[in-house]
Amino acid sequence: MNGESAPAGPVPEDLLRTLVGDHPERLVHVHEVPARRAVLGAWPEWVDPTLLGSLLASGIEAPWSHQVEVAQAAHAGHHVVVSTGTASGKSLGYHLPMLSDIIAGATAPNGRGATALYLSPTKALAADQLSRIDRLALPAVRPATYDGDTPTDERRWIRDHANLVLTNPDLLHHSLLPGHERWSSFLRALRYVVVDECHVYKGVFGAHMAAVLRRLRRVAARYRSEPTFVFASATVADPEEHASRLLGMPVTPVTRDGSPRASMTFALWEPPLLVDETGQPSRVSTITETGELLAGCVREHVQTVAFARSRAGVEVVARIAKERVPVTDEHRVAAYRGGYLPEERRELERSLRAKELLGLAATNALELGVDVSGLDAVLLAGWPGTLSSLWQQAGRAGRSGERSLAVLVASDDPLDTFVVHHPEAIFGRGIEATVVDPDNPHVLGPHLAAAAAELPVTEADVEIFGPQTRVLLDALVARGILKKRPRGWFWGREDRPADHLSLRGAGEPVRIIETRTGRVVGTVDDSSAHSQVHTGAVHLHQGQTWVITELDLDDHAAFAVRGDPGWTTQAQSVSDFQIVHETEHEEWGPLRCSFGHVTVRHQVTSFLRRLPGGEVLGEHPLDLPPRSLATKAVWWTMPVEDLTAAGVAEDGIPGAAHAAEHAAIGMLPLFATADRWDIGGVSTALHPDTGLPTILIYDGHPGGAGFAERGYRRIRPWLSATRDAIDSCECPEGCPSCIQSPKCGNGNEPLDKRGAVALLDLVLRHADPGAGGAQ
Template identity: 70%
Template sequence: MTIDIDGDLAAAPTSTLRRLSRGTRSERLLHVQHVPARAEVRAPWPDWVNPQVHAALAGDGISGLWSHQRETADLARAGQHVVVSTGTASGKSLGYLLPVLSDLVDGATAASGRGATALYLSPTKALAADQRARLDGWAIPGLRAATYDGDTPAEERRWIRDHAHYVLTNPDLVHHSLLPGHERWAPFLRALRYVVIDECHVYRGLFGSHLAVLLRRLRRVAARYGVCPTFVLASATVADPAQHAGALLGQPVRAVTRDGSPRESLTFGLWEPALVEGGGEHDAPHRRSAVAESADLLADLVLDGVQTVAFARSRVGVEVLATAARRTVGQVDAALEGTIAAYRGGYLPEERRALEQALRSGTLRGLAATNALELGIDVSGLDAVVLAGWPGTRASLWQQAGRAGRRGSPSLAILVAADDPLDTYLVHHPAALFDQPVEAAVVDPDNPYVLGPHLAAAAAELPLTEADGDYFGPGMLPLLDELASRGVLRRRRSGWYWTRPDRATDHVSLRGSGEPVVRIVERSSGRVLGTVDGERAHSTAHTGAVYLHQGEPHVVTQLDLEDASALVVRGDPGWSTQARTTSSFVLGRTELCCEWGPVGLAFGSVSVTSQVTSFLRRLPSGEVLGEHPLDLPPRTLATKAVWWTMPEDLLAAAGIGETDIPGAAHAAEHAAIGMLPLVATSDRWDVGGVSTALHPDTGLPTILVYDGHPGGAGFAERGFDRAVTWLTATRDAIAACECRAGCPSCVQSPKCGNGNEPLDKAGAIRLLDAVLRHAPSESSRPRA
């Protein structure tokens, strides 16, 4: 165990870690990092704050400001677009609420009519509800705040449009309701002074690209009503907040990054579950799951009197974690069993509010949560945080860790590695976590697969003209011509018009690829059990697939792609299923390329065709009962990719013969996919890969990693930009794994369409060594 100490470690977190890592757990705590305390920097109140707002805040115990709050407030008040990017529980919201609420209340007092208005956008309903509860608690005279989302009753919506000052909503509502129906919102829009975009670091990749174009549509419609609102964005720490916010907005944004809030010391432990050898011939070695390990840690912390939240990445993981921790605690002290609960999306709002209040009051001692609890909801001040697996980005890591820390007391965070190459690498290379800045968020509003449908929606809102290129960029005109040629829009002398009877916004999915989701329907009752993303339905909801719902197995009896539904019957057949997929790719235009000696590295357009051709039935022991053919259509994805080529003589010199290339390349591809999030804000499920011993477009062995979204999402390009760091870390992660021939911690993939065959762990290390032997330093690599 490595202990990195800067000053004296606080006794409580250190002693807690020692207790947790006693006995058989002694080898699991790999590293302990101390993050020192930070002193506060105070700032005086602005003299422009409305007296009623000042009085309401003072009544809530807010007697002063931190420096970043004052800087944000002054910039926004002056009409400057601004993003505040500081740590968890640093009071970012007060920085924008001071000018927003002051102007709204001033306007309501001075005007006989409505006065100024503001729009608040959050990525989740829970976050908007949390802010609404805070505003209601302040009870500022004259302020009319309202939540407007899919749950708002129809009778309340007109009142909100006509009378509310501060409307709290989400991007989906703006897309589907406010902009298409902007005439109904005209009084609100004419008075629009501020737009607040909370937790803007969430908007990255495809979702961020959609939001970026949506904000351009909002600016355009607002200008129609004679206003240019000030945009205020709040974010967790990101690499370049001004660049990210500017990419989202399409205009320059000032950044406030110096955090003036106090912070007590944080002790951070990196934890790796023990390696479990396989129990059968087909059962590969693996590590104990991060969820099971985290459940034990949560139970131990609760029994020690340490109030803790454990974050898991999925809703199922949260339920399993909470159940296991309750069971363990109940065996020791039955009275404590009821002090552990789960918190996730899908619960009723009143249930989530009750859980949040129980956590604040101390009634709950342990909570298993998804990242729904990461985004700004006011529950900071816990003693400890356990993270069941890498949360995806360093920004999320620090957001979740920041949930721990009572005022004046040190806090503890533990990252428990999942059975995944990136998790394994990070807990063995602490510098990659603690000595590196947070990631840059990737946004591409010029992606034609994103921009095109939004242009159609914009034309339905207001006819488009050439002047609108100021909002949508130089790619607008070619896309408008294409939309007109396809009959989506109609070109007239005065511009481009939407003339179809359906709603243009129905053809744009902000949070996905646009493919319809497939409903999972219980055949006997017709009840919808859940949904599966359209792009994953072929591999997870095909006829014969075993589908789990709340732990209960079901078997798919029919997949109807035209109806976007899958019929299932409840029952455990005694086996699991795994889809087999064939994939191929055709290279398009190369946009960037460079040479590492004999190795070629490139980024550009690619067309990936995949087809689910069969599925395997496996017993729990791993034994294959049989392979069954499927008749599903191929799916083609036009996207962006990074690829590299290697001559056969280079590989032969590295000890990789012609027959060894498929297994070595396949293993290197899997590990590279798993490690891409180290340099890009992607998730393993955001990207895919294909490897081949000889590709017709290159004439060489080729490994390709592609964005799993139409038109690309920026992840592959970031891999090209940081290829040396990315592939070096990939090689090191494989080599550091303790397994003999490959496991989920290094080269096996949970989504491999070929059943993780063939895989050659040793060959992958030799292949990557050969590639990296010719790599330049990261700073000197040419970009062409």
């Protein structure tokens, strides 16, 4: 046996029957994920006896096969990536060689011996790893977390004495690499680098991580160390390719999961379609439905996590669940999301592990932020963006040896509507390929400047950073950022480049400050501030309602007063785009599909006040500056006469194009490792750069993130699925399940459902499936 036993969980069929009640039509499909039997391995002979004794005492009698495979590869000095299921014990695979070598080196003459670096995307996951290692009680291992919360007086001790440092990529970028001289003894002895949850490093964040790891490799080489890198992920389509692109070197994959798992019942659930008093169709809110289901699970004493996609959604799910459970159980329901203060998050994590909490509504901060498994059930409020995230979240359910339940509650979105009625889109295919572009010049250029500030960049480093390196270095010299000397490229300024470069591309977070006391209530990302905490916005935090009285962009602060005004707010915006450079295109008869560089301009111009029933009380103007985004996009053009012949009159083009754009954005995550919120779109009946009706879908990240390019490569199946999702929706004129968008800045006007189907029929009729851009 590998792990601990637990009390029996509920029978999924009985729980589902209770949740369904008198509305069986909501249960669209039930899929049984089969059980998996354990495959055990033998402890490697080189494992330190003290470590082995601690593991045996903890109840781990024998390792699983994948743990042994990872351990042997890493111990032999091979870079390795392990991609097995959630809660499959991946950490033991790298703990065996890492801790054994640290223990063996503890008696070295210099007292430092071997060292190791553990990198996770969140502080909480590093804290979990520390707790797990501390429980082994190994005297020779001196672990420590080192992050933004670490007191200054502890940092020197960690640099000089810790032999296992657990941190995150941000601190590696901002502190360790720029100050590598202070870490010289640690780096000289660096034997292992663990990159946990490596599937998170995709898109722009992945490009940043790839650059940081290359910077780490060259700084380590400066101290004559060549550490072995171990990557770990529960969900990544091609782990070998993904990890190799991140590291820039070949990586050995371990993908055969030897851990046991009981079967899981996976239900697809669709809230009912109702008709309001005006005769318009609308579904019961996914958030409301998920809150009801969470309450139902809590009433049955089933420990459940409900994942919602937005911070506001998390707060509402928790509030609804609290209202629906007995008063005596209200304290057993809570919300968990980013933006909470650290002490709030730690207490929630402790309560969940201790089983004091029965129902928790969470964003994916819990998916990645803390190692919690063994829950009875998981609810997903809407498609989480990717199949990778879906299985990562669903994998939280499943006590040792006991069956579990996962429920995907469809939201009003074309992709959600499509997948619950096409279960083969979930259960019949592998997870998406992860997009990482280490050569993204918007990312690599600033990192080359940071690298030059750490150590002069030499000709030998060009191979480490890739083919774009020389061009970018020359550009940095031309802009006066670097200086070219015979020995390489040097940083020649007073400041530090790392101080001006955020790995997460979010800028400085905006603090939400209580006006009366000056207390910081929470934070929001800089990119979300214009739409979420503008002056007059109604904001939810820990179930409490706040009204924003002022947004100070210069000070990165939003001032708020507590209170519920009785309405919600929704930001309105305008967008336009300029085609900078078309890099590829396909001619489809009179139509043209293109991929290339664009600049998108976006401005929040006003906000609506809405009553709980959806009625608009009024629109209020805002004076916020526009934002420009240089990115990559896929776009296609259609002549007016061809649209007219297809049944889309000239005055109907704006509504048809706008509806097709919304639905295409909603469906792209099925074909690229993206979330709907990673993607933007603009449509126009006449664009000045093309002279034609144009629909454009773009990456919502500077320089692009690979999502639009993946859409261009798979344009035909993508738009075919988009057309089917619109046409099969049961609503007469269009609804959030097909063509309405939750993030439309124009209030979902104008939209034409029938026109969108006709427009997409025209595109698909002309698209050549054999052409390179229309596969």
